[in-house]
Amino acid sequence: MKKLSxxxxxxxxxxxxxFAQTTVTGKIYDGDSNAPLLGANIMxxxxxxxxxxxxxxxxxxxVGSTSxxxxxxxxxxxxxxxxYNVSEGKTxxxxxxxxxxxxxxxxxxxxxxxxxxxxKDRKTPVAVSTIRASEIxxxxxxxEFVEILNTTPSIYATKQGGGYGDSRxxxxxxxxxxxxxLINGVPINDMENGVVYxxxxxxxxxxxxxxxxxxxxxxxxxxxSSVGGTINVVTRSADRSEGGFVSTSVGNNDYIKTLASYxxxxxxxxxxxxxxxxxxxxxGYIDGTKFEGFNYFASVGYQPNENHGLEFTVTGxxxxxxxxxxxxxxxxxxxxxxGEEPRIKYNEDWxxxxxEEFSFRRNFYHKPILxxxxxxxxxxxxxxxxxxxxxxxxxxxxxxxxxxxxxRQFALPRTDNGLIRVDDIVAYNSGQLVPDFSxxxxxxxxxxxxxxxxxxDNENNTNGITRRASINSHNWYGVLANLNxxxxxxxxxxxxxxxxxxxxxxxxxxxxxxxxxAYQQTDNRNNPVDDAALSNIFFETYDADQxxxxxxxxxxxxxxxxxxxxxxxxxxxxxxxxxxxxxxxxFVQGAVSNQGFAREEFFGTTPAEKTDYENIxxxxxKGGINWNINNNHNVFGNAGYYSKQPLFDAVYINFSNQLNxxxxxxxxxxxxxxxxxxxxxxxxNVNLYRTSWADRFESVSATFNEDTPDEIRGTANxxxxxxxxxxxxxxxxxxxxxxxxVNGMISIGDWQxxxxxxxxxxxxxxxxxxxxxxxxxxLLPLDGVKVGDAAQFTAxxxxxxKLYKSLQVDANYRFADNLYAAFDASDVSEDxxxxxxxxxxxxxxxxxxxxxxxxxxxxxxxxxxxxxxxxYISESDTNRFAQEGDATxxxxxxxxxxxxxxxxxxxxxxxxDF
Numbered sequence: 001m002k003k004l005s006x007x008x009x010x011x012x013x014x015x016x017x018x019f020a021q022t023t024v025t026g027k028i029y030d031g032d033s034n035a036p037l038l039g040a041n042i043m044x045x046x047x048x049x050x051x052x053x054x055x056x057x058x059x060x061x062x063v064g065s066t067s068x069x070x071x072x073x074x075x076x077x078x079x080x081x082x083x084y085n086v087s088e089g090k091t092x093x094x095x096x097x098x099x100x101x102x103x104x105x106x107x108x109x110x111x112x113x114x115x116x117x118x119x120k121d122r123k124t125p126v127a128v129s130t131i132r133a134s135e136i137x138x139x140x141x142x143x144e145f146v147e148i149l150n151t152t153p154s155i156y157a158t159k160q161g162g163g164y165g166d167s168r169x170x171x172x173x174x175x176x177x178x179x180x181x182l183i184n185g186v187p188i189n190d191m192e193n194g195v196v197y198x199x200x201x202x203x204x205x206x207x208x209x210x211x212x213x214x215x216x217x218x219x220x221x222x223x224x225s226s227v228g229g230t231i232n233v234v235t236r237s238a239d240r241s242e243g244g245f246v247s248t249s250v251g252n253n254d255y256i257k258t259l260a261s262y263x264x265x266x267x268x269x270x271x272x273x274x275x276x277x278x279x280x281x282x283x284g285y286i287d288g289t290k291f292e293g294f295n296y297f298a299s300v301g302y303q304p305n306e307n308h309g310l311e312f313t314v315t316g317x318x319x320x321x322x323x324x325x326x327x328x329x330x331x332x333x334x335x336x337x338x339g340e341e342p343r344i345k346y347n348e349d350w351x352x353x354x355x356e357e358f359s360f361r362r363n364f365y366h367k368p369i370l371x372x373x374x375x376x377x378x379x380x381x382x383x384x385x386x387x388x389x390x391x392x393x394x395x396x397x398x399x400x401x402x403x404x405x406x407x408r409q410f411a412l413p414r415t416d417n418g419l420i421r422v423d424d425i426v427a428y429n430s431g432q433l434v435p436d437f438s439x440x441x442x443x444x445x446x447x448x449x450x451x452x453x454x455x456x457d458n459e460n461n462t463n464g465i466t467r468r469a470s471i472n473s474h475n476w477y478g479v480l481a482n483l484n485x486x487x488x489x490x491x492x493x494x495x496x497x498x499x500x501x502x503x504x505x506x507x508x509x510x511x512x513x514x515x516x517x518a519y520q521q522t523d524n525r526n527n528p529v530d531d532a533a534l535s536n537i538f539f540e541t542y543d544a545d546q547x548x549x550x551x552x553x554x555x556x557x558x559x560x561x562x563x564x565x566x567x568x569x570x571x572x573x574x575x576x577x578x579x580x581x582x583x584x585x586x587f588v589q590g591a592v593s594n595q596g597f598a599r600e601e602f603f604g605t606t607p608a609e610k611t612d613y614e615n616i617x618x619x620x621x622k623g624g625i626n627w628n629i630n631n632n633h634n635v636f637g638n639a640g641y642y643s644k645q646p647l648f649d650a651v652y653i654n655f656s657n658q659l660n661x662x663x664x665x666x667x668x669x670x671x672x673x674x675x676x677x678x679x680x681x682x683x684x685n686v687n688l689y690r691t692s693w694a695d696r697f698e699s700v701s702a703t704f705n706e707d708t709p710d711e712i713r714g715t716a717n718x719x720x721x722x723x724x725x726x727x728x729x730x731x732x733x734x735x736x737x738x739x740x741x742v743n744g745m746i747s748i749g750d751w752q753x754x755x756x757x758x759x760x761x762x763x764x765x766x767x768x769x770x771x772x773x774x775x776x777x778x779l780l781p782l783d784g785v786k787v788g789d790a791a792q793f794t795a796x797x798x799x800x801x802k803l804y805k806s807l808q809v810d811a812n813y814r815f816a817d818n819l820y821a822a823f824d825a826s827d828v829s830e831d832x833x834x835x836x837x838x839x840x841x842x843x844x845x846x847x848x849x850x851x852x853x854x855x856x857x858x859x860x861x862x863x864x865x866x867x868x869x870x871x872y873i874s875e876s877d878t879n880r881f882a883q884e885g886d887a888t889x890x891x892x893x894x895x896x897x898x899x900x901x902x903x904x905x906x907x908x909x910x911x912x913d914f
Contacts, residue, residue, distance in 0.1 A: 022064070024084050026093040028057045028072060030132060037098060040074040041738055045081070052680075052738055074098055099241070119212065119219055123585045125624030125636035127215040127674055127687040127729065129153070136208055138847055139810070141863030141907035142251040145198055145205045149231075151798065151812060153687070153729035153747040154215055156790035156819075158874040160899060162347075163363065164284065164291035164321035165199020170790035171215055172691065173725050173751040174228025177647065180220060182232040184313070186371055186389050187222065191476060191502035191568045192648035200367040200393070203295020203317040206259055206278050207235045215729070216689055217622050217640040217670045219587065222480075222498055222574065227644070227668050227693055238272045238301030238311050241265050247911035255282035255907065270303040285902050286324050288350030288359050288419075293319030294546065309375040316368030318546035322359035323397070324349055326410075327877045330894040331887070336418035342889070344871060344900035348410065351420035358422045360409060360467055364544045365395030381486040388479050392550040396471040398511050401453045401561065402463050404428055405438040409465050412437060422514075429464045429515035445520075450537070451513060452520040453561060466519055467512040468561065469544055473505040473554065492578040498593070500570035505554060507563035507602075510541050523561050524603045562655075563603045566648055569596040569613065588623035595645045599652045611657050618645040618665055624672075634676045642668035650697040654715060654762055660697065662719050667694040684732035689725075692754075696721035700824040702761060714763040716826040718780065722754040723787055739802040749792035749818070753782040759826050780825050786833040788823055789875065791816035806851065811844040821876035821896070831881045837890045839872035839901075841865070857913045865905045874901040 028040045037057050043050040047064025061070070066087035073079040078099045119128040129152040140148045144167035146157040157169040171179045177194035180187060183204070189196055214220065215229040242265030249257040259278035266272045276297040283290050294317065301311040324347040333342030350359040371389040378384060400409040404425070413436045415421060428434045431449055433441040442449060442464065451464040482496035510519045521527065521536040528536075538558045572593030579586045596613040622640025629635065644666040653660045674687040702716035727749035734742045760777045761769040769776040786792070798812030817838035844867050849859040873890070875898065882893035 025060045027095045028053050029097045043071045045069045122634050124219050125626040125638050126219050129213045131211040133209050142255050151796040153745045161324035162286035163289045163323035165202040167198050171229035173790050179228035180226035180230040192566045207297045210234045216672050236274050238274050238299040240274050245913045249909035251907035252905050253283045253285050272301040274299045287345045287347045289322045291321030307377045311373045314370045318366035320364040323361040325361040327897040327899050329897050330889045351422040353422040360400050362544050363397045366547045367393040383484045386481040391476040393474045394547040394550045396469050398469045401468040402465045426515035448517040450520050451516040452522050464516045468508045469511040470508050476502045490581045494576040498572040502568040504566040507559040508561040521560050525606045565600045567598040583628040586625040590621045592619035597651045599657050601657050616645045618643045636674045639671045653699050664695050681735045687729045691725045694722040702826045716759040718759045718825045724754050725751040742799045744797040746795040751787035753785045756783050786820045788820035792818035806849045808847045813842045815840040821879045823879040827879045834879045836873050842867040859911045861909045863907045869904040872901050873898045875899050
C-alpha cells in the first residue's frame with residue numbers, strides 16, 4: 001500500500017510538473033520591416049495544437065510534450081519550423097522572423113533605412129502606417145505606385161492625367177512639394193520645386209520591401225522636414241538569401257510587364273548581391289498614352305567584420321510616355337463622347353501621324369540614384385551610419401511652340417472625334433495649302449520653311465508649329481550621417497549632418513520640325529536674330545526616348561526659348577535625444593539648416609548673368625511622448641515648429657534673376673494626439689491633428705481685367721498665404737480567425753485658408769501692371785475658403801478571406817467626399833471653392849499558389865480595380881461655379897476642366913520563385 005501511494009504521488013508530481021512546463025511562448029516578426037506579425041499560425045507538430053499571434057506578434061501555446069517542433073506559417077511568408085525543449089526550462093523560443101515568400105528570402109531584418117529610423121509601434125509617438133511588400137505585390141497590380149496608399153488615413157492619390165507615372169499623392173491635404181519622399185532615407189523631392197515625379201520612380205513597386213508613411217511632423221531626423229508627412233520607401237537589401245524569381249503581368253489596353261530578380265546570398269568572405277530588371281509597356285487606359293519603361297536595381301554588400309558593413313545601391317527607371325497633361329472641359333468630354341455621357345478616356349493632346357500615334361505631350365526621363373551606405377559599430381554603445389549619394393537626372397517633356405495663322409496647336413480645327421490633325425500641321429509646315437488652317441500656303445523665308453515662336457519676326461504669321469522639348473536635367477550630390485550614442489539604459493543621443501549640392505539645367509530644344517526645314521532662335525538676347533547669319537538657324541533635332549546615358553555633355557546642344565540654371569546648396573545639422581524606460585518613450589529633436597539659392601540666366605540678360613547666393617537660415621524643433629498604459633492601450637502626443645525656407649521660385653520670381661523683395665520663411669506649427677489599442681485579434685488607432693502653415697508666397701499665371709478690352713496676361717505675386725489643416729483619423733484591423741480578416745479606416749479633415757491676401761499683377765514682360773500711375777493689386781477673399789486638390793473625407797472597408805490553404809480572395813471599398821477643385825489663390829471667388837461630387841470605388845483580387853510546382857513555388861494573382869465601373873471626377877483644374885442657364889454635369893458647370901478617374905481595369909500576373 002505504501003509503495004502504491006508513493007507511485008501515485010510520483011505520478012501526480014510528474015503530471016503537475018508537466019502541466020506547469022508545457023506552455024511555449026514567443027514573438028513573430030515580419031522579415032521586411034521588423035514589425036510584429038499579426039495572425040501568424042503557430043502549430044505544435046506532435047500534438048496538433050495551434051494558435052495565432054496577436055497584434056504585437058506574441059503567442060502562447062500549450063504543447064504536447066517537453067520537446068518538439070513548432071511550425072510557424074503565414075500567408076505570403078515562408079513557413080519556418082523551430083525546435084523547443086521545455087524540459088531544460090526554456091519556455092520561450094524568443095523572436096522568430098518570417099521572410100516574405102515572394103522573393104524566397106529568409107532571415108532578412110531591416111531595422112533602419114539609411115540614417116532615418118522607421119517608426120516603431122507603441123514606441124515612436126507619431127501617426128504612422130506601414131505597407132509591406134506582400135501587400136504591394138498582391139494588391140497594386142497595374143495601378144500607379146502611390147495608389148497603394150489610398151486605404152491609409154488622410155491619403156489622397158490619383159492618376160491625374162492618366163499617363164504612365166503621372167500620379168500624385170497628398171498627405172493631410174499637402175502635396176509632395178510640402179511632404180518628404182525618401183528612398184532608404186535618401187530624399188528625392190526636387191531640390192528646386194519640391195515635386196516628386198513618380199514616372200521617374202515607377203519601378204519602386206518592384207524593389208520595395210515596405211513603405212512607411214509618417215503623417216504630420218513625423219520623426220524623421222533630416223535637417224528640414226515636411227509639412228504634411230514623410231513617405232519612406234525601403235528597398236531590397238543586398239544580404240537577402242540566395243534565390244530569385246521571374247514574373248509576367250498582363251492587363252487591359254495591352255499592358256505587359258516582365259521582371260526577373262536574383263540574390264546571391266551572403267558568401268563566406270562577406271560579399272552579397274541582389275539584382276532586378278524589368279520592362280513595362282502598354283497603350284495606356286487614356287487615349288493616346290502609349291508608354292515604355294524599364295527598371296533596374298543592383299545592391300552589393302560587403303561585411304569585412306562584425307563592426308563594419310558596406311552596401312552600394314543603384315536604381316533607376318528610364319522611360320518615355322505620352323501624356324494627357326491638360327485637363328479638358330466637361331463639355332469636350334461630352335462633345336467627343338458621341339452622346340450625353342462623357343468619354344472619360346478623351347485626351348486633347350494627340351493625333352495620328354502617318355497612321356501612328358503622335359502626342360504633343362511626351363515625357364522622357366531617367367533619374368538614377370546611387371548610394372553608398374556605411375554602418376560602423378564603434379562600440380556596444382556607439383554606432384555611426386553614413387550615406388553618400390548622387391543623382392543625375394536627364395530628360396524633360398515635349399509640347400508645341402509656335403502658331404499657324406495666329407493660332408496655337410490646340411486652337412486649330414480638329415478631327416470629328418477631337419484629335420489633333422498632325423498630318424495637316426506637317427503639310428502646312430512644308431508649304432502645302434490647308435484651307436481651314438490658312439487661306440494661303442506658308443511662305444518661305446530665305447528659301448526655308450522656317451519655324452520660330454515670335455510672331456513679330458514674321459508679318460504673315462506663318463511661323464509654323466514645332467514640337468519642342470523642355471529639358472529639366474540636374475546633377476545632385478549629398479551626404480547624410482548619423483551618430484547614435486547610447487548614453488545609458490534610458491537615454492540615446494543622435495547627432496547628424498545633411499549636406500546637399502544641386503544644379504538644375506533648364507532650357508528648350510527642338511524635338512520635331514513637323515515638316516519645317518529649320519527653327520529660328522528668337523529669344524536669346526546674346527544671339528540676336530540676323531537673317532543673313534545661320535548662327536541662330538537650327539537644323540538639328542533631338543529625340544525624346546529613354547535617356548539611358550545620363551553623363552552626356554549638354555553644353556553643345558542647340559537651345560531655344562529659354563536657358564537658365566538653378567543652384568542650391570544645403571547644409572544642415574540635427575540632433576535628437578530619446579528617452580525610454582518601462583512604459584514611457586519620448587524624444588526631443590532640433591535641426592538647423594542653411595539653404596543657398598543662386599540663378600544663372602543665359603538668354604534673358606545681356607550679357608549672361610549669375611546671381612550671388614541668397615542664403616536663408618531655417619530650422620525646426622519638435623518632440624513627442626508615448627505612454628503604454630498596459631499591454632492593450634497606449635497614448636501619445638507630439639508638437640513641433642518649423643521655420644521653413646521657401647521653394648526656389650519664391651526666391652527668384654517672375655522667371656528671372658529678380659530676387660523676391662518680400663522673402664520670408666514659411667512658419668509651420670503642428671500638434672498631434674494619438675491613441676492605440678492592441679489585443680490578440682483587434683488593432684485600432686485614433687489620431688487628432690492641427691497644422692498651421694503661414695507666410696506662404698505664390699507666383700502664378702494670371703490675367704488682369706479678364707474678358708475686358710483692358711485684359712492683361714501675366715503673373716500674380718501673392719504674399720502671406722495661410723492654411724490651417726485640422727482633422728481626425730482612425731484605422732482598425734480585426735482578425736476574426738485564421739481565415740478572415742477585416743480592415744477599415746476613416747479620416748475627416750477641415751482644411752481651410754485663413755485671412756484674405758493681396759495679389760500684385762505683372763505683365764508678360766515681368767513689368768508691374770500700372771494704371772493711372774499705380775501698381776495694380778487685388779484683395780483675394782481667401783479667409784475660410786476650403787483647400788482644394790484632395791478629399792477631406794475618406795473612408796475604406798476591406799476584407800481578405802482564405803478559402804483554401806492556397807486560395808485567397810480580398811476586396812476593398814473606399815469612399816471620397818468633401819473634394820474641392822484645385823486652384824491657386826488668384827482664382828478664388830466670393831463663392832469660395834468648388835465642391836466636386838463624392839464617389840466610391842470597389843476593388844477586388846484573388847491569389848492562388850502552387851507550393852510545389854517543379855519543386856518550387858508558382859503564384860497567380862488577379863486584380864480588378866473599380867469593379868463597378870464607376871464614372872467619377874478625381875480632380876478639377878478650375879474653380880467655376882454654374883450661373884443661371886449654364887449647362888451642368890452632376891451638379892457642376894461643364895465649363896470646368898477636370899480629370900475623370902479610370903473606369904474598370906484588370907491585371908493578372910504569374911510568378912515563379914526559385
